[in-house]
Amino acid sequence: MTAVRPWDAFTSAEAEVRAMVADPRWQGLSVPDRAHVLAARILVTPDGDRWLFGAHARWHLLDPADGRWHLAPPPRGTRARQVGHAAATLPDGVVPPGPDFHAEPGSTQAFIGPDVSASLTEQLRVLLRASGRKSELDFPLTAFDEIFASDVPSTVAAIWGTIMWCAYAPAFDGNERLITVFGEYLRRSLPGDEWVRWLPAPPLLDLVTLVAERARAGHSRAALRLAAVIADTAQILLSDTRFRPRALALLTMVEPVLREPGLDDALPDDEAVRRAWLERCPARLGRALLGETDQEAHFSHAVYDLVEALQFRPDPRMAAAMFLADLSDSKGMLPGRLDHRLRLAYEELDRAGLTSTSAGEATEPEGFPVRVLTMPAPVLEVAPPDRASAASVLGAAYATGLAWGGLTGARVPERGLAGQTALVRRLIHERDDHHS
Incomplete structure (x- = not known):
């Protein structure tokens, strides 16, 4: 029965x-x-x-x-x-x-544990190879120059920027093929370590700049090519729920330019073009754009995702407060942005001296944090029941850190926030791929 x-x-x-x-x-x-x-x-x-x-x-x-x-x-x-x-x-x-x-439900999983599929990665690799053959003279690097070498064409940067902008939380396995295919184009090693690449989420303005600069310079065909590369990349990303909501939103913003070349050419500057792109996105996809349109709401939704990802815990709010405790909050702005139950849990950690832990964290050589915990172990340990749950918590926690940075300007450490690096140990030895 x-x-x-x-x-x-x-x-x-x-x-x-x-x-x-x-x-x-x-x-x-x-x-x-x-x-x-x-x-x-x-x-x-x-x-x-x-x-x-x-x-x-x-x-x-x-x-x-x-x-x-x-x-x-x-x-x-x-x-x-x-x-x-x-x-x-x-x-x-x-x-x-x-x-x-x-709104598209999407997924809060980080790209650590469940890898990006081989078919998606291969499609992007083919697109990247073709884009990498373009001339940097025709496609100068007007954004993402901190990531790529100066002789890399902006068509490569457009693929990278689209992947990172569409990602729910761009924390990738250090050996993830989707990242390693960019290796020959990089200016320097990516932030993170051999375990995880904790990558920043670029603003939409960076993608807009790649296209708008070429249009202003009178190179309309190059501008159209860059818009097409962004759309092609977003189309490929739709098959992974960790990219899908933002990829859909990006497609609705870029495709009108492909149907009507020169649509944005009369706009005075990159910021005006950015606003025009945002205005094209339908209301049903609005949550995917909160990082661009409403940083306060974006942070609140990230916290919601984090608490929801921790529902396997007896007290999800205390577990979420642990991750929030990693955020740098020297001005005391965080508690007032939390619901009263979550605020009580956070304040309990604050009284124990366990908040803003990542601001002055020390790390072992392999990148794992050294933390002296004075609270009872059952309160502080987060042990997801499986890899998918751990990846969901990791993604939601990193997204919360990025959202907090966008709201307050607080820097996210290059080796991740303290609580997140502890979770990596539960994932890194359970790979589902077989890299040669």
């Missing part, structure tokens, strides 16, 4: 809201009317927490101290009941407009 999953209040409420937002009549409702029907479906747990399934098809938790709603995964399986709530107190930002419920 097939086992029946136990009823869960959160799963039920989520299904109900999804059905309402999918109804064509939802688009015809005013924001106050949408807030009214959502407010009637708020859940309260025995500890008094109030939960709303709202914008971006994600859960929001009410902070009882100041009335703010924070993105936060719910405690599924916990008893909860539906309660009425004043619709007028719901901010517009938690009320779903509709298209936001159609």
